[in-house]
Amino acid sequence: MPPSKSTATSQDGTTLAVYTYNNRAAPVLVCVHGYPDNAALWAPVADLLADEFQVVAYDVRGAGASDHPASTAAYVLDRLQEDFRAVIDQVSPDRPVHVLAHDWGSIQAWHFVTAPDLQPRIASFTSISGPSLDHAGYFLRKGSRAALKQLLHSWYIFYFHLPWLPELGWRKGWAHRAFNRLERQEPDDNRSLGDYVNGIKLYRANVVPRLLRPAQRRTDVPVLAVSPDADPFVTTPLQTDIARWAPNLTTKVIRGGHWMPRNDPGLVARLVREHAGQVARWGT
Template sequence: MDHRQDFPPERHRTVRSGDAELAVYEYGPPPSPGSPSVLLVHGYPDDHLVFDAAVRRLAAGRHVITYDTRNAGASRVDDGAAAGLSPYRLPALVDDLYAVLDATGTGPVHLVGHDWGSIQGWAAISDPRAADRILSYTSISGPDLAHFRHWLKVRLRSRLWPEALNQALRSSYVAAFQLPVLPEAAWKYVLTPRYEKSAGRRIGDNAARGLQLYRANMFTAARPPEGRYAGPVQVVVPLKDPFLSPKLVSGLQERFPGVETVEVDAGHWWPEQNSSEFADLLDRWLARHPGTGG
């Protein structure tokens, strides 16, 4: 049985962004000046399908956009560039996000990111283009990398060092992902089958391709964007997330004065595993911050 047969009508397009071809999907009515769109950005090792259940709800009377990031799904990086790291650095990922907005003809949007989609989202709202394009931001299980590095540095130099140690242990897999060959083999032969069985959907080679995100951005001298964003920001904190400490939200208001935090009694993949709760939360958030379309 096709699990998408009752899905909202989908419009698919391919968007060129630098050295990547991005698979973009739109649902619900076309963009409208009176009803701002919602852009959902997935994380690792997923693709846009992770949001399927929530899109069923959100696209009822609302324009919703998803896309496969350049590390996943039907999106591809040009053969000549794919083996390098530069196509996967945050500036390229941010350009992708704004290229999707331009191609879909939408005005200002409500941005929602999960995991690596959330990391990209923080970088996108720290970009000067956000002032005219991003009405609000909802982050789930993906830190702003500039804040993450500052948070760790402050705690390592203070009596709060146990918090930094706790987070370092949660993030130990990031160091393992820097190794050559072994992470790809682990995903291919062990982890991907287990993940697909647990999630009930295929991820193909998303995990192996997406390792470049970690290698390009996590241990690099390049500074993540550190701009300020004055719009409303909602940080959803799954209390049972094994990868991120709930304490990471401390200090976010220094750069994001409109930040609010919401704790949920769930794990890392809360948006998919608790899709109704996720959609309800977004409905409430959008009702509080309707904004204006472009």
């Protein structure tokens, strides 16, 4: 069944497109997509979970049918946190939500779950292929072999900080071909050129400041950190060496590549179901 569409308005006036797979009596699961995706990424997962959750996905600012602010400063993590708050105020004002996030969605969601005022509103967090930038800042400072390996995997971050060239690559098409070859995947017809171009601002607004001046961000929210073993962008230690920041942590290394929500939605649904179920048993 296709989702119902609504909008939520963030604190700075940005309008967000929100998609709800209705099961009003069920716990709410909010799905946050990464770059260069939009909320359509979650449709196969939502179809598998819609009997057990009220699944909600939204287009992150700059993607899909949400507004596309022109300023790079409009994409800082605090603005993205205001977007998330606007969505959960609308879909679940009175009960905590479960959060499922991937890639830049996970980077955002780590900011949400480590915000003291939002932690009571989040029942669980399932993170796939996306670390906290603050945690990454401390991890990379170690100068270990694992940190150096992650820097090699992060070559694309330096590329996205170049002026005009990344945008040109997406517009001309050669960047699509290069990135698709990393996982031998086909182009995603659900993505628009705006998803690719606007989302570069996420990197430029956040990565350097957070890595240079990381904050000590902690959370008591139960976290499941999922690391695909063939992820060409995010190494396993960066995602799982975080117990000091998240004491209620479970980690799983699974077979697969970076775009796990698209390539194996059944596994994603099972992991969310198991993690949320475990959280519910802890609370009884």
